[in-house]
Amino acid sequence: MNLKLENAYKEYSGVRVLDIDKLEFTEGKIYVILGSNGSGKSTLVNCIAGFNSFSGGSVLYNNECINYKIRNSISIMVQKPYLFNDTSLNNIVSGLKFRKISKNEIAERLERYLSYLDINELKHKKSKWLSGGERAKIALLRTAILETDLTLLDEPTASMDIESTINAEILIKSMSGGKRTIIIITHDVYQAGRIADYVLFMDKGKVIEMGLKDKVLKNPENNLVKQLMNMKI
Numbered sequence: 001m002n003l004k005l006e007n008a009y010k011e012y013s014g015v016r017v018l019d020i021d022k023l024e025f026t027e028g029k030i031y032v033i034l035g036s037n038g039s040g041k042s043t044l045v046n047c048i049a050g051f052n053s054f055s056g057g058s059v060l061y062n063n064e065c066i067n068y069k070i071r072n073s074i075s076i077m078v079q080k081p082y083l084f085n086d087t088s089l090n091n092i093v094s095g096l097k098f099r100k101i102s103k104n105e106i107a108e109r110l111e112r113y114l115s116y117l118d119i120n121e122l123k124h125k126k127s128k129w130l131s132g133g134e135r136a137k138i139a140l141l142r143t144a145i146l147e148t149d150l151t152l153l154d155e156p157t158a159s160m161d162i163e164s165t166i167n168a169e170i171l172i173k174s175m176s177g178g179k180r181t182i183i184i185i186t187h188d189v190y191q192a193g194r195i196a197d198y199v200l201f202m203d204k205g206k207v208i209e210m211g212l213k214d215k216v217l218k219n220p221e222n223n224l225v226k227q228l229m230n231m232k233i
């Protein structure tokens with residue numbers, strides 16, 4: 001898959017909160033988006049996924065405008081995931097059932113994906129009883145199991161404990177193996193170092209730095225990114 005944005009922007013009441021000159025995402029790579037609060041990270045992924053809409057500009061997926069058919073190739077775990085009032089397991093497979101995936105295929109994917117995150121005790125629990133980190137694990141599995149060509153993850157591990165975070169990262173890396181592309185938002189620079197191929201840095205709606213992980217994290221060009229990287233503890 002290839003996703004190209006050009007002059008894509010989002011405005012609320014005339015105020016531009018997202019302003020992308022040119023941005024391209026390519027097949028089989030993990031892109032990590034870092035940046036300050038309110039810099040437009042969620043707006044960007046929500047607009048790509050169709051949860052929100054760009055106010056203008058060009059957004060091409062494999063050289064086509066994003067339409068209903070293409071949306072099936074894109075999945076998103078939003079920042080505050082909504083879980084259905086059902087068991088964890090039913091939440092995880094809900095998207096697959098909606099897409100009419102066969103029972104055998106669902107069983108095979110469940111076995112594969114549940115091996116990454118230990119949710120044995122949560123499987124039959126109703127979502128309303130889950131803790132914040134537990135909800136995040138179910139929401140991540142529900143998104144990952146769809147195996148879409150493009151997966152967008154908005155701070156997927158923000159509420160997870162240390163072990164779950166590392167396991168989630170192993171899952172995320174396995175998802176990208178081969179052709180799938182992952183765009184993930186995080187505030188954890190070390191997480192970016194562990195999983196990214198490319199890192200993007202956003203500020204005030206703009207991408208102020210983008211490049212290979214080592215370049216952006218160790219030798220950035222933008223002054224703000226330089227300052228922030230020097231603040232790392």
Ligand SMILES: Nc1ncnc2c1ncn2[C@@H]1O[C@H](COP(=O)(O)OP(=O)(O)OP(=O)(O)O)[C@@H](O)[C@H]1O
Nearest residue numbers: 012017035036037038039040041042043044079202
């Ligand atoms: N519906 C809305 N109406 C007006 N402003 C909005 C709306 N939704 C988002 N914004 C503004 O758009 C800007 C970008 O928000 P966004 O959620 O994309 O930031 P973010 O980089 O994901 O932040 P965080 O790191 O805090 O999650 C913010 O200033 C926010 O207040």
